Amino acid sequence: MQQVKAHLASSIRKCRTRTCYEHRPTRSFSASSNPRNQLKLDTKTVSRSSESPIIINSNRSQASIRHRFEEAQSDKNVVRILELCQELKQAGRPSQDELKLAYRHLISILAHYGLWTQLYATVNELMELIELKDMDDLLWATIIEGFIKCDRSTDVIYSLIISTGINIGPHTITALFRAAILESNLSQSILLLQVATASELLPQIPKTLLIQLAGSLAEHGQLNLAVDLLHSFVVPIKETDHPDCVGGLTRLLRTCVNRSDPQSTLYCYSYLTKNHPDMIENLLDDGLMIELLSLGSRHIMPDLALNVLSQLVRTRRKLEITHLFPTVIALCRAGGRMSEVIEILVRVGKELAIGTEENELVAFNLMVGHLGGLSEYRKLIQSNAQEEIPDGQPNEKREEILKGLNKSKQLCRDLLIKRPKNNQHERASIISHSLVNSLIQADLELHRPLESLATFKTYFSNPQNRSTCFIFQPDQHTLSLLKNAAEQASSDHRSLQTEILSIIDDLQKEISC
Incomplete structure (x- = not known):
């Protein structure tokens, strides 16, 4: 608890240095007010209700009095x-405790009906x-709650409390927090x-109010302080806590998204x-989910983006x-999330209608993902431009990339x-073609024309002779990739080059027909 207190105090100090207290004109209470404006308990005439008269004798019971007031x-x-x-x-002559009880209920009921003049006089x-x-x-x-309900500033009450020099109690500071939030x-x-x-009062304040306080802080840009408050005194939310938590x-999440803050979100x-x-399944609407998805993409936050998607x-x-x-x-460029990306694309691919340019863009980024992400792909391009590593010399980074690529292929x-489907001759979706093309392209980036041809044959060569779930038809992007493979195979693999060129010729004839 001491560490939590110290951490939160540090966050508060940082925020205090960036804010200044706004002095507002306050209304002071007079030592003696105009009797005509006062609601005197001993002189106010009230009409009897039809119920039995309430008798409170000198031997009155505090519990009985409290019960009657609470009932009313x-x-x-x-x-x-x-x-x-x-x-x-x-x-x-009522005791001080009885006076407090009576005035507490009187102020509360006047506030409920918005009777500000009577409440102020009382x-x-x-x-x-x-x-x-x-x-x-x-x-x-x-x-304080009475002033809040009557839409009045509580500054004067806070000043009076401070003037007493006594410690503020949990109920009082809860009401003061509510006023500050509303204002x-x-x-x-x-x-x-x-x-x-x-004063170590935060554990005694309702969690619902602490969440509102965190939301108010977040709306004013104090997102780190809001998260510190949540982490220290709100979570975990238990079954015994208020269901509105x-x-x-x-609602706080929505505020964090609107502030476009990735960490608090x-x-x-x-x-x-x-x-x-x-x-939360019914609390997070489509609009908020799309905003979350957009925020995760903009800030390259793969965990958030993948979770939302x-x-x-x-x-x-x-x-x-x-x-x-x-x-x-964004997920492809971040790297390390290709298994999830592939599964999602295969699952939703049939419902997506994409054009040629979008298809090639997705295929390129998928290829980047297969090779470890944008950072690793840049390193690969740089290494390809340098002298090749001698045969037999280990290259741990390349081995790691190959391991990821092989995992994507599998x-x-x-x-x-391999996965069984009801329709064994269903036409493959465009996004599925993008996936296959990205695998071929990844091998070409690694200067492996033989492996790229093997991937091509797995999906495009005589699919009718295999028990396959989808029928793949090569597109123009596939042909371009095969031409690149033929160029890479020209020097050392003449037979491979001949085979690829033959395939390209057959495909071009098929497409032209």
């Missing part, structure tokens, strides 16, 4: 609460009867957060999907090319050929 408060019965106050006064009256230092946590909190007062929120951290985190989304997958595919939500392709390209064979 539950019914939102302002007349009955006034009757209880009168009966309490008539039964003898608070003035209360402060004449009870010294500020003797007012308790619940009473201060009730006054969108960042400096006040950070100041209260500093006080609550120093998960919904609150979802990843934190919130990862927690929700790992710990509350069933609950997988969920969209799993829940059978419709994906447009404009949403899918940027994500696939997965494509499993998904496109």
